[in-house]
Amino acid sequence: MSHHLVEVRELKFAYPDGTPALNGVNFRITHGESVALVGANGAGKSTLLLHLNGYLVPQAGSVRIGDIPITKNTLKHVRQVVGMVFQDPDDQLFLPRVYDDVAFGPTNLGLPPDEVKQRTLNALALVGAEHLRDRPPYKLSGGEKRAVSIATVLAMSPSILVMDEPTSNLDPRSRRQLIRLLSEFDHTKIIATHDMDMVLDLCSRAIVLRNGEVAADGAARDILGDLELLDSSGLEKPLRMQGCPICGNH
Amino acid sequence: MRSVESPFSDIGRLDSLAGKKTPIHGVDPRVKVLTTIYFMALVVSFGKYDPAGLAPLIIYPIAVMVIGDIPFGYIAKKLLIASPFVLSVALFNPILDQSPALAVGPFIVTGGVLSFVSIMAKYVLTVSAGLTLIACTGVDAICSALAGMGVPRAFTIQLLFLYRYIFVLGQEAVRMARARALRSFGNKGMGMTAYSSMIGHLLLRTLDRAQRIHLAMLCRGFDGEIRSAEISGLRLWDLLYLAGWSSLFTLLRLYNLPAWLGRELGRLI
Numbered sequence: 405m406s407h408h409l410v411e412v413r414e415l416k417f418a419y420p421d422g423t424p425a426l427n428g429v430n431f432r433i434t435h436g437e438s439v440a441l442v443g444a445n446g447a448g449k450s451t452l453l454l455h456l457n458g459y460l461v462p463q464a465g466s467v468r469i470g471d472i473p474i475t476k477n478t479l480k481h482v483r484q485v486v487g488m489v490f491q492d493p494d495d496q497l498f499l500p501r502v503y504d505d506v507a508f509g510p511t512n513l514g515l516p517p518d519e520v521k522q523r524t525l526n527a528l529a530l531v532g533a534e535h536l537r538d539r540p541p542y543k544l545s546g547g548e549k550r551a552v553s554i555a556t557v558l559a560m561s562p563s564i565l566v567m568d569e570p571t572s573n574l575d576p577r578s579r580r581q582l583i584r585l586l587s588e589f590d591h592t593k594i595i596a597t598h599d600m601d602m603v604l605d606l607c608s609r610a611i612v613l614r615n616g617e618v619a620a621d622g623a624a625r626d627i628l629g630d631l632e633l634l635d636s637s638g639l640e641k642p643l644r645m646q647g648c649p650i651c652g653n654h
Numbered sequence: 655m656r657s658v659e660s661p662f663s664d665i666g667r668l669d670s671l672a673g674k675k676t677p678i679h680g681v682d683p684r685v686k687v688l689t690t691i692y693f694m695a696l697v698v699s700f701g702k703y704d705p706a707g708l709a710p711l712i713i714y715p716i717a718v719m720v721i722g723d724i725p726f727g728y729i730a731k732k733l734l735i736a737s738p739f740v741l742s743v744a745l746f747n748p749i750l751d752q753s754p755a756l757a758v759g760p761f762i763v764t765g766g767v768l769s770f771v772s773i774m775a776k777y778v779l780t781v782s783a784g785l786t787l788i789a790c791t792g793v794d795a796i797c798s799a800l801a802g803m804g805v806p807r808a809f810t811i812q813l814l815f816l817y818r819y820i821f822v823l824g825q826e827a828v829r830m831a832r833a834r835a836l837r838s839f840g841n842k843g844m845g846m847t848a849y850s851s852m853i854g855h856l857l858l859r860t861l862d863r864a865q866r867i868h869l870a871m872l873c874r875g876f877d878g879e880i881r882s883a884e885i886s887g888l889r890l891w892d893l894l895y896l897a898g899w900s901s902l903f904t905l906l907r908l909y910n911l912p913a914w915l916g917r918e919l920g921r922l923i
Contacts, residue, residue, distance in 0.1 A: 459869055480875065488873045495866040499880075500794035500818050512875030540669060540794075542821040560874060 408435040408563045408592040414465035425451040427616040440603040441596040443613035444638025449596040457486045487562030491569045493549035497541035509560040527559035547578030564592045571599045600642040612637050672792030678722035682892040683791050683799035689899045690787045696903045697779045705772040706912040715782040722790040744773040793817045
């Protein structure tokens, strides 16, 4: 059995007001894969992510994490296996001190205090944020907040990292640092994003969502080069694959 | 715009003061909370015609400010901001209570004046003690101290979250107010109508955010309880701090130092 497996079958979901969000989504992600989830606004990316850790319950179809279906009884296990990094770090960092926030997850897992401390310091070191441990989150810069919110998830030793727009609102250098950091992780990664250049750097595979369905699923390079597909899904080629605006070369 | 923005940078200042390293900052938060509560209780217990007895107690906030390296002007400014409310409570005492209480040379001081001074003195003492406690301890440490002393979790968690998200809410409010101001060109900008819908929006955003935070907590195994970090044991210095201050407060409550000084000086002269 592999903890790193994510399997979604015929997943359907509509919001209480009747808006359909997912109309039968299928995919299977295996150990160590790095997968980009791309699609226009409202294509169903966020709704799909909320199913991956059991926050939303499938109305039809199923979600399995590491060969275990998500049910009420497996929820605790699933949430430890699937680490979720939110789009807005202010939602994720809710305690007044960085250290306490990173320690929150391991403490809830019921680990002994020494282990909690060890994991917290390790996670902060991994994202290069040891020096921030005693700072209040509201005093951190955008890039620092993002690094710390990734540490809060790493401290739980998840097998699968799920990220919603990890590069949004970052300055170019912080964005580059984040991409370098993520490329060092050997977790299974699922990244919902509009940052197509990051997809080129980080993801070997891409899943394109369109109107709540999988429009394409394949090697990221193939998908990012398919102009027709990108256009019909409200997407564009990565800037690096577009022509130079100054010399006009392709 | 400063009127909306400044209070939040101000809370941040209180927080950065709490990050200093002085002997006072090193004292266990539980001990500081207990000392402050005892101090406040004693201050309030003084009679309303006894402002003189209160005077020596000012030593506590002043000592904490000096040793804890907390700027005096900062605390004084905070005291001034809230003083109109207290003034409005105490203001009518001199008018309503005209009974003569004591004579200073040719002047008769009425009971109303005494109780007015006593209310103001109690205000200055209790509020400055509370402010210095926060400035030399930090809100998060106070919360975990309260939790460690058996205050219900629901209360301390509320306080903790209030403190964490008041900045986020504040920034959101500031952004909205700025957006309104920039498009109202010095006019009232629809006045109350705009404000009421802004407040409604702020509430909706807050509810949304609360939901996302709850989700983030669930993702990390939240089960209704926030387990605070390790609480260290009390050291000898902490106990000495508590014992020293509380015995001084008790002595000052039992023996009226200014009256005694007056008597002794009178006898000498």
